[in-house]
Amino acid sequence: MSDLISGADSRAAETKTGFDNARIAEVKSWLVSQFDAAGKDVPEFEYTPRSISHLHNLASISQANTQAAGIVASDLRQKAAEYRSQAARIREILEKAGLAQESLTSNGVALAQILANVANFLNIRDTELSSFLVAIGDIYLRKTAVEDKRAKVQKDSNVLLDYTRKAIARLTYLKRILAQLEDDVVACEAPMDNWKTNLAIMVAKERQYLQQYSNYQAVLNRVGYTPEISHGVLVEMAEHKQELETKTKPILDTLRSYQDLPPDKALAALAIEDKKRQFAAAEKYLEEVLHSALATTE
Structure with a gap:
Protein backbone atom coordinates (compact mmCIF):
# COMPACT_ATOMS: atom_id res chain seq x y z
CA MET A 1 0.00 0.00 0.00
CA SER A 2 2.81 2.38 0.89
CA ASP A 3 4.49 1.55 -2.42
CA LEU A 4 1.33 2.52 -4.29
CA ILE A 5 1.07 5.82 -2.40
CA SER A 6 4.72 6.66 -2.96
CA GLY A 7 4.37 5.81 -6.65
CA ALA A 8 1.33 8.06 -6.99
CA ASP A 9 3.14 10.91 -5.21
CA SER A 10 6.16 10.53 -7.49
CA ARG A 11 3.95 10.61 -10.59
CA ALA A 12 2.15 13.70 -9.31
CA ALA A 13 5.47 15.40 -8.60
CA GLU A 14 6.73 14.52 -12.08
CA THR A 15 3.51 15.85 -13.65
CA LYS A 16 3.73 19.09 -11.64
CA THR A 17 7.40 19.49 -12.54
CA GLY A 18 6.64 18.96 -16.22
CA PHE A 19 3.81 21.48 -16.04
CA ASP A 20 6.06 24.05 -14.34
CA ASN A 21 8.77 23.50 -16.92
CA ALA A 22 6.26 24.03 -19.72
CA ARG A 23 5.03 27.28 -18.15
CA ILE A 24 8.62 28.44 -17.60
CA ALA A 25 9.42 27.73 -21.25
CA GLU A 26 6.34 29.70 -22.38
CA VAL A 27 7.27 32.60 -20.13
CA LYS A 28 10.89 32.64 -21.36
CA SER A 29 9.78 32.54 -24.98
CA TRP A 30 7.34 35.40 -24.42
CA LEU A 31 9.92 37.51 -22.56
CA VAL A 32 12.50 36.98 -25.31
CA SER A 33 10.02 38.00 -28.01
CA PRO A 43 17.04 40.85 -17.38
CA GLU A 44 18.08 38.19 -14.94
CA PHE A 45 15.57 37.31 -12.19
CA GLU A 46 14.68 34.39 -9.98
CA TYR A 47 12.09 31.98 -11.32
CA THR A 48 9.75 31.38 -8.39
CA PRO A 49 6.31 29.78 -8.58
CA ARG A 50 4.71 33.13 -7.85
CA SER A 51 6.70 35.04 -10.47
CA ILE A 52 6.15 32.30 -13.05
CA SER A 53 2.39 32.33 -12.38
CA HIS A 54 2.22 36.12 -12.66
CA LEU A 55 4.33 36.25 -15.83
CA HIS A 56 2.37 33.39 -17.36
CA ASN A 57 -0.88 35.30 -16.79
CA LEU A 58 0.65 38.40 -18.37
CA ALA A 59 1.89 36.35 -21.30
CA SER A 60 -1.55 34.82 -21.83
CA ILE A 61 -3.23 38.23 -21.74
CA SER A 62 -0.58 39.74 -24.03
CA GLN A 63 -0.87 36.93 -26.55
CA ALA A 64 -4.67 37.22 -26.54
CA ASN A 65 -4.45 40.99 -27.07
CA THR A 66 -1.84 40.53 -29.79
CA GLN A 67 -4.03 38.00 -31.55
CA ALA A 68 -7.05 40.31 -31.31
CA ALA A 69 -4.99 43.24 -32.57
CA GLY A 70 -3.77 41.12 -35.47
CA ILE A 71 -7.35 40.26 -36.39
CA VAL A 72 -8.37 43.93 -36.24
CA ALA A 73 -5.30 44.99 -38.24
CA SER A 74 -6.02 42.36 -40.88
CA ASP A 75 -9.59 43.58 -41.15
CA LEU A 76 -8.45 47.18 -41.42
CA ARG A 77 -5.92 46.26 -44.11
CA GLN A 78 -8.64 44.46 -46.04
CA LYS A 79 -10.94 47.48 -45.75
CA ALA A 80 -8.11 49.80 -46.80
CA ALA A 81 -7.50 47.65 -49.87
CA GLU A 82 -11.20 47.77 -50.69
CA TYR A 83 -11.26 51.55 -50.24
CA ARG A 84 -8.19 51.94 -52.49
CA SER A 85 -9.80 49.75 -55.12
CA GLN A 86 -13.02 51.74 -54.91
CA ALA A 87 -11.10 55.03 -55.06
CA ALA A 88 -9.23 53.84 -58.17
CA ARG A 89 -12.51 52.84 -59.79
CA ILE A 90 -14.13 56.18 -58.96
CA ARG A 91 -11.05 58.04 -60.20
CA GLU A 92 -11.20 56.11 -63.45
CA ILE A 93 -14.90 56.94 -63.85
CA LEU A 94 -14.25 60.63 -63.15
CA GLU A 95 -11.38 60.71 -65.65
CA LYS A 96 -13.57 59.15 -68.32
CA ALA A 97 -16.27 61.72 -67.56
CA GLY A 98 -13.74 64.53 -67.74
CA LEU A 99 -14.08 65.32 -64.03
CA ALA A 100 -10.63 64.38 -62.85
CA GLN A 101 -9.26 66.47 -60.01
CA GLU A 102 -6.42 67.75 -62.21
CA SER A 103 -8.90 69.04 -64.80
CA LEU A 104 -11.06 70.91 -62.30
CA THR A 105 -10.62 74.55 -61.47
CA SER A 106 -9.92 75.74 -57.97
CA ASN A 107 -13.59 76.63 -57.54
CA GLY A 108 -14.59 73.20 -58.75
CA VAL A 109 -12.20 71.56 -56.30
CA ALA A 110 -13.58 73.72 -53.49
CA LEU A 111 -17.16 72.87 -54.46
CA ALA A 112 -16.30 69.19 -54.66
CA GLN A 113 -14.70 69.40 -51.22
CA ILE A 114 -17.81 71.12 -49.87
CA LEU A 115 -19.97 68.46 -51.48
CA ALA A 116 -17.83 65.76 -49.90
CA ASN A 117 -18.06 67.45 -46.50
CA VAL A 118 -21.84 67.69 -46.82
CA ALA A 119 -22.02 64.02 -47.81
CA ASN A 120 -19.87 63.07 -44.82
CA PHE A 121 -21.97 65.24 -42.55
CA LEU A 122 -25.18 63.68 -43.84
CA ASN A 123 -23.56 60.22 -43.75
CA ILE A 124 -24.45 59.64 -47.40
CA ARG A 125 -22.55 56.95 -49.27
CA ASP A 126 -24.21 57.32 -52.68
CA THR A 127 -25.64 59.96 -55.01
CA GLU A 128 -29.25 58.81 -54.87
CA LEU A 129 -31.89 61.48 -54.21
CA SER A 130 -33.66 59.17 -51.80
CA SER A 131 -30.55 58.94 -49.62
CA PHE A 132 -30.31 62.73 -49.59
CA LEU A 133 -33.98 63.09 -48.65
CA VAL A 134 -33.65 60.47 -45.91
CA ALA A 135 -30.60 62.29 -44.53
CA ILE A 136 -32.41 65.64 -44.64
CA GLY A 137 -35.43 64.06 -42.91
CA ASP A 138 -33.17 62.63 -40.23
CA ILE A 139 -31.60 66.04 -39.67
CA TYR A 140 -35.07 67.60 -39.48
CA LEU A 141 -36.14 65.02 -36.90
CA ARG A 142 -33.02 65.63 -34.89
CA LYS A 143 -33.61 69.37 -35.16
CA THR A 144 -37.19 68.93 -33.96
CA ALA A 145 -36.00 66.77 -31.07
CA VAL A 146 -33.39 69.37 -30.15
CA GLU A 147 -36.00 72.14 -30.30
CA ASP A 148 -38.38 70.13 -28.12
CA LYS A 149 -35.59 69.45 -25.68
CA ARG A 150 -34.62 73.12 -25.72
CA ALA A 151 -38.24 74.14 -25.07
CA LYS A 152 -38.45 71.67 -22.20
CA VAL A 153 -35.18 72.92 -20.77
CA GLN A 154 -36.42 76.50 -21.12
CA LYS A 155 -39.65 75.59 -19.36
CA ASP A 156 -37.77 73.84 -16.57
CA SER A 157 -35.46 76.83 -16.35
CA ASN A 158 -38.42 79.18 -16.00
CA VAL A 159 -39.92 76.97 -13.31
CA LEU A 160 -36.61 76.87 -11.44
CA LEU A 161 -36.29 80.63 -11.83
CA ASP A 162 -39.77 81.09 -10.38
CA TYR A 163 -38.92 78.77 -7.49
CA THR A 164 -35.69 80.69 -6.95
CA ARG A 165 -37.54 84.00 -6.82
CA LYS A 166 -40.07 82.59 -4.37
CA ALA A 167 -37.27 81.13 -2.27
CA ILE A 168 -35.47 84.48 -2.21
CA ALA A 169 -38.69 86.24 -1.21
CA ARG A 170 -39.32 83.66 1.51
CA LEU A 171 -35.74 83.99 2.73
CA THR A 172 -36.11 87.77 2.90
CA TYR A 173 -39.36 87.41 4.82
CA LEU A 174 -37.80 84.94 7.25
CA LYS A 175 -34.82 87.22 7.79
CA ARG A 176 -37.19 90.10 8.55
CA ILE A 177 -39.18 87.94 10.97
CA LEU A 178 -35.95 86.78 12.62
CA ALA A 179 -34.79 90.37 13.09
CA GLN A 180 -38.19 91.28 14.54
CA LEU A 181 -38.08 88.33 16.93
CA GLU A 182 -34.58 89.25 18.02
CA ASP A 183 -35.83 92.77 18.77
CA ASP A 184 -38.80 91.38 20.70
CA VAL A 185 -36.60 89.15 22.85
CA VAL A 186 -35.32 92.06 24.92
CA ALA A 187 -38.84 93.41 25.46
CA CYS A 188 -40.16 89.99 26.46
CA GLU A 189 -37.42 89.12 28.94
CA ALA A 190 -38.95 91.19 31.79
CA PRO A 191 -42.48 89.72 31.42
CA MET A 192 -40.97 86.27 31.16
CA ASP A 193 -39.09 86.76 34.43
CA ASN A 194 -42.30 87.99 36.04
CA TRP A 195 -44.20 84.99 34.71
CA LYS A 196 -41.52 82.66 36.03
CA THR A 197 -41.80 84.25 39.47
CA ASN A 198 -45.60 84.00 39.41
CA LEU A 199 -45.36 80.42 38.24
CA ALA A 200 -43.09 79.55 41.16
CA ILE A 201 -45.57 81.21 43.56
CA MET A 202 -48.48 79.36 41.98
CA VAL A 203 -46.63 76.06 42.28
CA ALA A 204 -46.00 76.74 45.98
CA LYS A 205 -49.67 77.68 46.47
CA GLU A 206 -50.73 74.54 44.67
CA ARG A 207 -48.67 72.42 47.05
CA GLN A 208 -50.16 74.32 50.02
CA TYR A 209 -53.73 73.87 48.79
CA LEU A 210 -53.17 70.20 48.09
CA GLN A 211 -51.85 69.75 51.62
CA GLN A 212 -54.86 71.59 53.07
CA TYR A 213 -57.20 69.52 50.94
CA SER A 214 -55.56 66.35 52.26
CA ASN A 215 -55.93 67.61 55.85
CA TYR A 216 -59.61 68.50 55.36
CA GLN A 217 -60.23 65.15 53.73
CA ALA A 218 -58.67 63.40 56.71
CA VAL A 219 -60.86 65.43 59.10
CA LEU A 220 -64.02 64.57 57.15
CA ASN A 221 -63.09 60.90 57.11
CA ARG A 222 -62.46 61.01 60.85
CA VAL A 223 -65.88 62.54 61.64
CA GLY A 224 -67.65 60.06 59.37
CA TYR A 225 -68.61 62.39 56.55
CA THR A 226 -70.17 60.70 53.54
CA PRO A 227 -71.07 62.15 50.14
CA GLU A 228 -74.79 61.71 51.00
CA ILE A 229 -74.49 64.44 53.67
CA SER A 230 -74.59 67.60 51.66
CA HIS A 231 -75.70 71.18 52.23
CA GLY A 232 -78.95 70.62 50.38
CA VAL A 233 -79.87 67.61 52.53
CA LEU A 234 -79.10 69.56 55.73
CA VAL A 235 -81.26 72.48 54.56
CA GLU A 236 -84.16 70.13 53.82
CA MET A 237 -83.85 68.51 57.25
CA ALA A 238 -83.80 71.94 58.94
CA GLU A 239 -86.91 73.01 57.04
CA HIS A 240 -88.67 69.76 57.98
CA LYS A 241 -87.71 70.27 61.64
CA GLN A 242 -89.12 73.78 61.53
CA GLU A 243 -92.34 72.43 60.04
CA LEU A 244 -92.62 69.78 62.78
CA GLU A 245 -92.04 72.38 65.46
CA THR A 246 -94.78 74.52 63.94
CA LYS A 247 -97.23 71.59 63.93
CA THR A 248 -96.42 70.44 67.49
CA LYS A 249 -96.54 73.92 69.03
CA PRO A 250 -100.35 73.78 69.65
CA ILE A 251 -99.97 70.40 71.32
CA LEU A 252 -97.22 71.73 73.56
CA ASP A 253 -99.38 74.69 74.46
CA THR A 254 -102.21 72.30 75.36
CA LEU A 255 -99.88 70.23 77.50
CA ARG A 256 -98.72 73.32 79.32
CA SER A 257 -102.35 74.05 80.18
CA TYR A 258 -102.36 70.90 82.31
CA GLN A 259 -100.68 72.95 84.93
CA ASP A 260 -103.98 74.81 85.44
CA LEU A 261 -106.01 71.70 86.58
CA PRO A 262 -108.82 72.30 89.14
CA PRO A 263 -108.16 71.34 92.77
CA ASP A 264 -111.10 68.94 92.87
CA LYS A 265 -109.88 65.37 92.61
CA ALA A 266 -112.74 64.06 90.51
CA LEU A 267 -112.60 66.95 88.12
CA ALA A 268 -108.86 66.64 88.04
CA ALA A 269 -109.12 62.95 87.19
CA LEU A 270 -111.55 63.71 84.39
CA ALA A 271 -109.33 66.48 83.13
CA ILE A 272 -106.31 64.19 83.32
CA GLU A 273 -108.09 61.49 81.36
CA ASP A 274 -109.11 64.04 78.77
CA LYS A 275 -105.58 65.37 78.54
CA LYS A 276 -104.22 61.81 78.25
CA ARG A 277 -106.51 61.17 75.32
CA GLN A 278 -105.44 64.41 73.72
CA PHE A 279 -101.79 63.60 74.43
CA ALA A 280 -102.14 60.12 72.95
CA ALA A 281 -103.78 61.59 69.87
CA ALA A 282 -101.06 64.22 69.60
CA GLU A 283 -98.35 61.61 70.11
CA LYS A 284 -99.88 59.40 67.42
CA TYR A 285 -100.11 62.35 65.07
CA LEU A 286 -96.49 63.26 65.82
CA GLU A 287 -95.34 59.70 65.07
CA GLU A 288 -97.24 59.72 61.79
CA VAL A 289 -95.68 63.04 60.85
CA LEU A 290 -92.19 61.79 61.77
CA HIS A 291 -92.67 58.57 59.80
CA SER A 292 -93.87 60.48 56.77
CA ALA A 293 -90.93 62.91 57.07
CA LEU A 294 -88.42 60.08 57.31
CA ALA A 295 -90.01 58.33 54.34
CA THR A 296 -89.82 61.54 52.31
CA THR A 297 -86.12 62.02 53.24
CA GLU A 298 -85.23 58.48 52.18
Whole structure:
Protein backbone atom coordinates (compact mmCIF):
# COMPACT_ATOMS: atom_id res chain seq x y z
CA MET A 1 0.00 0.00 0.00
CA SER A 2 2.81 2.38 0.89
CA ASP A 3 4.49 1.55 -2.42
CA LEU A 4 1.33 2.52 -4.29
CA ILE A 5 1.07 5.82 -2.40
CA SER A 6 4.72 6.66 -2.96
CA GLY A 7 4.37 5.81 -6.65
CA ALA A 8 1.33 8.06 -6.99
CA ASP A 9 3.14 10.91 -5.21
CA SER A 10 6.16 10.53 -7.49
CA ARG A 11 3.95 10.61 -10.59
CA ALA A 12 2.15 13.70 -9.31
CA ALA A 13 5.47 15.40 -8.60
CA GLU A 14 6.73 14.52 -12.08
CA THR A 15 3.51 15.85 -13.65
CA LYS A 16 3.73 19.09 -11.64
CA THR A 17 7.40 19.49 -12.54
CA GLY A 18 6.64 18.96 -16.22
CA PHE A 19 3.81 21.48 -16.04
CA ASP A 20 6.06 24.05 -14.34
CA ASN A 21 8.77 23.50 -16.92
CA ALA A 22 6.26 24.03 -19.72
CA ARG A 23 5.03 27.28 -18.15
CA ILE A 24 8.62 28.44 -17.60
CA ALA A 25 9.42 27.73 -21.25
CA GLU A 26 6.34 29.70 -22.38
CA VAL A 27 7.27 32.60 -20.13
CA LYS A 28 10.89 32.64 -21.36
CA SER A 29 9.78 32.54 -24.98
CA TRP A 30 7.34 35.40 -24.42
CA LEU A 31 9.92 37.51 -22.56
CA VAL A 32 12.50 36.98 -25.31
CA SER A 33 10.02 38.00 -28.01
CA GLN A 34 8.98 41.12 -26.15
CA PHE A 35 12.46 42.31 -25.24
CA ASP A 36 13.81 41.47 -28.72
CA ALA A 37 11.08 43.62 -30.22
CA ALA A 38 12.27 46.46 -27.96
CA GLY A 39 15.93 45.78 -28.79
CA LYS A 40 16.89 44.85 -25.23
CA ASP A 41 18.09 41.78 -23.39
CA VAL A 42 15.97 39.87 -20.93
CA PRO A 43 17.04 40.85 -17.38
CA GLU A 44 18.08 38.19 -14.94
CA PHE A 45 15.57 37.31 -12.19
CA GLU A 46 14.68 34.39 -9.98
CA TYR A 47 12.09 31.98 -11.32
CA THR A 48 9.75 31.38 -8.39
CA PRO A 49 6.31 29.78 -8.58
CA ARG A 50 4.71 33.13 -7.85
CA SER A 51 6.70 35.04 -10.47
CA ILE A 52 6.15 32.30 -13.05
CA SER A 53 2.39 32.33 -12.38
CA HIS A 54 2.22 36.12 -12.66
CA LEU A 55 4.33 36.25 -15.83
CA HIS A 56 2.37 33.39 -17.36
CA ASN A 57 -0.88 35.30 -16.79
CA LEU A 58 0.65 38.40 -18.37
CA ALA A 59 1.89 36.35 -21.30
CA SER A 60 -1.55 34.82 -21.83
CA ILE A 61 -3.23 38.23 -21.74
CA SER A 62 -0.58 39.74 -24.03
CA GLN A 63 -0.87 36.93 -26.55
CA ALA A 64 -4.67 37.22 -26.54
CA ASN A 65 -4.45 40.99 -27.07
CA THR A 66 -1.84 40.53 -29.79
CA GLN A 67 -4.03 38.00 -31.55
CA ALA A 68 -7.05 40.31 -31.31
CA ALA A 69 -4.99 43.24 -32.57
CA GLY A 70 -3.77 41.12 -35.47
CA ILE A 71 -7.35 40.26 -36.39
CA VAL A 72 -8.37 43.93 -36.24
CA ALA A 73 -5.30 44.99 -38.24
CA SER A 74 -6.02 42.36 -40.88
CA ASP A 75 -9.59 43.58 -41.15
CA LEU A 76 -8.45 47.18 -41.42
CA ARG A 77 -5.92 46.26 -44.11
CA GLN A 78 -8.64 44.46 -46.04
CA LYS A 79 -10.94 47.48 -45.75
CA ALA A 80 -8.11 49.80 -46.80
CA ALA A 81 -7.50 47.65 -49.87
CA GLU A 82 -11.20 47.77 -50.69
CA TYR A 83 -11.26 51.55 -50.24
CA ARG A 84 -8.19 51.94 -52.49
CA SER A 85 -9.80 49.75 -55.12
CA GLN A 86 -13.02 51.74 -54.91
CA ALA A 87 -11.10 55.03 -55.06
CA ALA A 88 -9.23 53.84 -58.17
CA ARG A 89 -12.51 52.84 -59.79
CA ILE A 90 -14.13 56.18 -58.96
CA ARG A 91 -11.05 58.04 -60.20
CA GLU A 92 -11.20 56.11 -63.45
CA ILE A 93 -14.90 56.94 -63.85
CA LEU A 94 -14.25 60.63 -63.15
CA GLU A 95 -11.38 60.71 -65.65
CA LYS A 96 -13.57 59.15 -68.32
CA ALA A 97 -16.27 61.72 -67.56
CA GLY A 98 -13.74 64.53 -67.74
CA LEU A 99 -14.08 65.32 -64.03
CA ALA A 100 -10.63 64.38 -62.85
CA GLN A 101 -9.26 66.47 -60.01
CA GLU A 102 -6.42 67.75 -62.21
CA SER A 103 -8.90 69.04 -64.80
CA LEU A 104 -11.06 70.91 -62.30
CA THR A 105 -10.62 74.55 -61.47
CA SER A 106 -9.92 75.74 -57.97
CA ASN A 107 -13.59 76.63 -57.54
CA GLY A 108 -14.59 73.20 -58.75
CA VAL A 109 -12.20 71.56 -56.30
CA ALA A 110 -13.58 73.72 -53.49
CA LEU A 111 -17.16 72.87 -54.46
CA ALA A 112 -16.30 69.19 -54.66
CA GLN A 113 -14.70 69.40 -51.22
CA ILE A 114 -17.81 71.12 -49.87
CA LEU A 115 -19.97 68.46 -51.48
CA ALA A 116 -17.83 65.76 -49.90
CA ASN A 117 -18.06 67.45 -46.50
CA VAL A 118 -21.84 67.69 -46.82
CA ALA A 119 -22.02 64.02 -47.81
CA ASN A 120 -19.87 63.07 -44.82
CA PHE A 121 -21.97 65.24 -42.55
CA LEU A 122 -25.18 63.68 -43.84
CA ASN A 123 -23.56 60.22 -43.75
CA ILE A 124 -24.45 59.64 -47.40
CA ARG A 125 -22.55 56.95 -49.27
CA ASP A 126 -24.21 57.32 -52.68
CA THR A 127 -25.64 59.96 -55.01
CA GLU A 128 -29.25 58.81 -54.87
CA LEU A 129 -31.89 61.48 -54.21
CA SER A 130 -33.66 59.17 -51.80
CA SER A 131 -30.55 58.94 -49.62
CA PHE A 132 -30.31 62.73 -49.59
CA LEU A 133 -33.98 63.09 -48.65
CA VAL A 134 -33.65 60.47 -45.91
CA ALA A 135 -30.60 62.29 -44.53
CA ILE A 136 -32.41 65.64 -44.64
CA GLY A 137 -35.43 64.06 -42.91
CA ASP A 138 -33.17 62.63 -40.23
CA ILE A 139 -31.60 66.04 -39.67
CA TYR A 140 -35.07 67.60 -39.48
CA LEU A 141 -36.14 65.02 -36.90
CA ARG A 142 -33.02 65.63 -34.89
CA LYS A 143 -33.61 69.37 -35.16
CA THR A 144 -37.19 68.93 -33.96
CA ALA A 145 -36.00 66.77 -31.07
CA VAL A 146 -33.39 69.37 -30.15
CA GLU A 147 -36.00 72.14 -30.30
CA ASP A 148 -38.38 70.13 -28.12
CA LYS A 149 -35.59 69.45 -25.68
CA ARG A 150 -34.62 73.12 -25.72
CA ALA A 151 -38.24 74.14 -25.07
CA LYS A 152 -38.45 71.67 -22.20
CA VAL A 153 -35.18 72.92 -20.77
CA GLN A 154 -36.42 76.50 -21.12
CA LYS A 155 -39.65 75.59 -19.36
CA ASP A 156 -37.77 73.84 -16.57
CA SER A 157 -35.46 76.83 -16.35
CA ASN A 158 -38.42 79.18 -16.00
CA VAL A 159 -39.92 76.97 -13.31
CA LEU A 160 -36.61 76.87 -11.44
CA LEU A 161 -36.29 80.63 -11.83
CA ASP A 162 -39.77 81.09 -10.38
CA TYR A 163 -38.92 78.77 -7.49
CA THR A 164 -35.69 80.69 -6.95
CA ARG A 165 -37.54 84.00 -6.82
CA LYS A 166 -40.07 82.59 -4.37
CA ALA A 167 -37.27 81.13 -2.27
CA ILE A 168 -35.47 84.48 -2.21
CA ALA A 169 -38.69 86.24 -1.21
CA ARG A 170 -39.32 83.66 1.51
CA LEU A 171 -35.74 83.99 2.73
CA THR A 172 -36.11 87.77 2.90
CA TYR A 173 -39.36 87.41 4.82
CA LEU A 174 -37.80 84.94 7.25
CA LYS A 175 -34.82 87.22 7.79
CA ARG A 176 -37.19 90.10 8.55
CA ILE A 177 -39.18 87.94 10.97
CA LEU A 178 -35.95 86.78 12.62
CA ALA A 179 -34.79 90.37 13.09
CA GLN A 180 -38.19 91.28 14.54
CA LEU A 181 -38.08 88.33 16.93
CA GLU A 182 -34.58 89.25 18.02
CA ASP A 183 -35.83 92.77 18.77
CA ASP A 184 -38.80 91.38 20.70
CA VAL A 185 -36.60 89.15 22.85
CA VAL A 186 -35.32 92.06 24.92
CA ALA A 187 -38.84 93.41 25.46
CA CYS A 188 -40.16 89.99 26.46
CA GLU A 189 -37.42 89.12 28.94
CA ALA A 190 -38.95 91.19 31.79
CA PRO A 191 -42.48 89.72 31.42
CA MET A 192 -40.97 86.27 31.16
CA ASP A 193 -39.09 86.76 34.43
CA ASN A 194 -42.30 87.99 36.04
CA TRP A 195 -44.20 84.99 34.71
CA LYS A 196 -41.52 82.66 36.03
CA THR A 197 -41.80 84.25 39.47
CA ASN A 198 -45.60 84.00 39.41
CA LEU A 199 -45.36 80.42 38.24
CA ALA A 200 -43.09 79.55 41.16
CA ILE A 201 -45.57 81.21 43.56
CA MET A 202 -48.48 79.36 41.98
CA VAL A 203 -46.63 76.06 42.28
CA ALA A 204 -46.00 76.74 45.98
CA LYS A 205 -49.67 77.68 46.47
CA GLU A 206 -50.73 74.54 44.67
CA ARG A 207 -48.67 72.42 47.05
CA GLN A 208 -50.16 74.32 50.02
CA TYR A 209 -53.73 73.87 48.79
CA LEU A 210 -53.17 70.20 48.09
CA GLN A 211 -51.85 69.75 51.62
CA GLN A 212 -54.86 71.59 53.07
CA TYR A 213 -57.20 69.52 50.94
CA SER A 214 -55.56 66.35 52.26
CA ASN A 215 -55.93 67.61 55.85
CA TYR A 216 -59.61 68.50 55.36
CA GLN A 217 -60.23 65.15 53.73
CA ALA A 218 -58.67 63.40 56.71
CA VAL A 219 -60.86 65.43 59.10
CA LEU A 220 -64.02 64.57 57.15
CA ASN A 221 -63.09 60.90 57.11
CA ARG A 222 -62.46 61.01 60.85
CA VAL A 223 -65.88 62.54 61.64
CA GLY A 224 -67.65 60.06 59.37
CA TYR A 225 -68.61 62.39 56.55
CA THR A 226 -70.17 60.70 53.54
CA PRO A 227 -71.07 62.15 50.14
CA GLU A 228 -74.79 61.71 51.00
CA ILE A 229 -74.49 64.44 53.67
CA SER A 230 -74.59 67.60 51.66
CA HIS A 231 -75.70 71.18 52.23
CA GLY A 232 -78.95 70.62 50.38
CA VAL A 233 -79.87 67.61 52.53
CA LEU A 234 -79.10 69.56 55.73
CA VAL A 235 -81.26 72.48 54.56
CA GLU A 236 -84.16 70.13 53.82
CA MET A 237 -83.85 68.51 57.25
CA ALA A 238 -83.80 71.94 58.94
CA GLU A 239 -86.91 73.01 57.04
CA HIS A 240 -88.67 69.76 57.98
CA LYS A 241 -87.71 70.27 61.64
CA GLN A 242 -89.12 73.78 61.53
CA GLU A 243 -92.34 72.43 60.04
CA LEU A 244 -92.62 69.78 62.78
CA GLU A 245 -92.04 72.38 65.46
CA THR A 246 -94.78 74.52 63.94
CA LYS A 247 -97.23 71.59 63.93
CA THR A 248 -96.42 70.44 67.49
CA LYS A 249 -96.54 73.92 69.03
CA PRO A 250 -100.35 73.78 69.65
CA ILE A 251 -99.97 70.40 71.32
CA LEU A 252 -97.22 71.73 73.56
CA ASP A 253 -99.38 74.69 74.46
CA THR A 254 -102.21 72.30 75.36
CA LEU A 255 -99.88 70.23 77.50
CA ARG A 256 -98.72 73.32 79.32
CA SER A 257 -102.35 74.05 80.18
CA TYR A 258 -102.36 70.90 82.31
CA GLN A 259 -100.68 72.95 84.93
CA ASP A 260 -103.98 74.81 85.44
CA LEU A 261 -106.01 71.70 86.58
CA PRO A 262 -108.82 72.30 89.14
CA PRO A 263 -108.16 71.34 92.77
CA ASP A 264 -111.10 68.94 92.87
CA LYS A 265 -109.88 65.37 92.61
CA ALA A 266 -112.74 64.06 90.51
CA LEU A 267 -112.60 66.95 88.12
CA ALA A 268 -108.86 66.64 88.04
CA ALA A 269 -109.12 62.95 87.19
CA LEU A 270 -111.55 63.71 84.39
CA ALA A 271 -109.33 66.48 83.13
CA ILE A 272 -106.31 64.19 83.32
CA GLU A 273 -108.09 61.49 81.36
CA ASP A 274 -109.11 64.04 78.77
CA LYS A 275 -105.58 65.37 78.54
CA LYS A 276 -104.22 61.81 78.25
CA ARG A 277 -106.51 61.17 75.32
CA GLN A 278 -105.44 64.41 73.72
CA PHE A 279 -101.79 63.60 74.43
CA ALA A 280 -102.14 60.12 72.95
CA ALA A 281 -103.78 61.59 69.87
CA ALA A 282 -101.06 64.22 69.60
CA GLU A 283 -98.35 61.61 70.11
CA LYS A 284 -99.88 59.40 67.42
CA TYR A 285 -100.11 62.35 65.07
CA LEU A 286 -96.49 63.26 65.82
CA GLU A 287 -95.34 59.70 65.07
CA GLU A 288 -97.24 59.72 61.79
CA VAL A 289 -95.68 63.04 60.85
CA LEU A 290 -92.19 61.79 61.77
CA HIS A 291 -92.67 58.57 59.80
CA SER A 292 -93.87 60.48 56.77
CA ALA A 293 -90.93 62.91 57.07
CA LEU A 294 -88.42 60.08 57.31
CA ALA A 295 -90.01 58.33 54.34
CA THR A 296 -89.82 61.54 52.31
CA THR A 297 -86.12 62.02 53.24
CA GLU A 298 -85.23 58.48 52.18
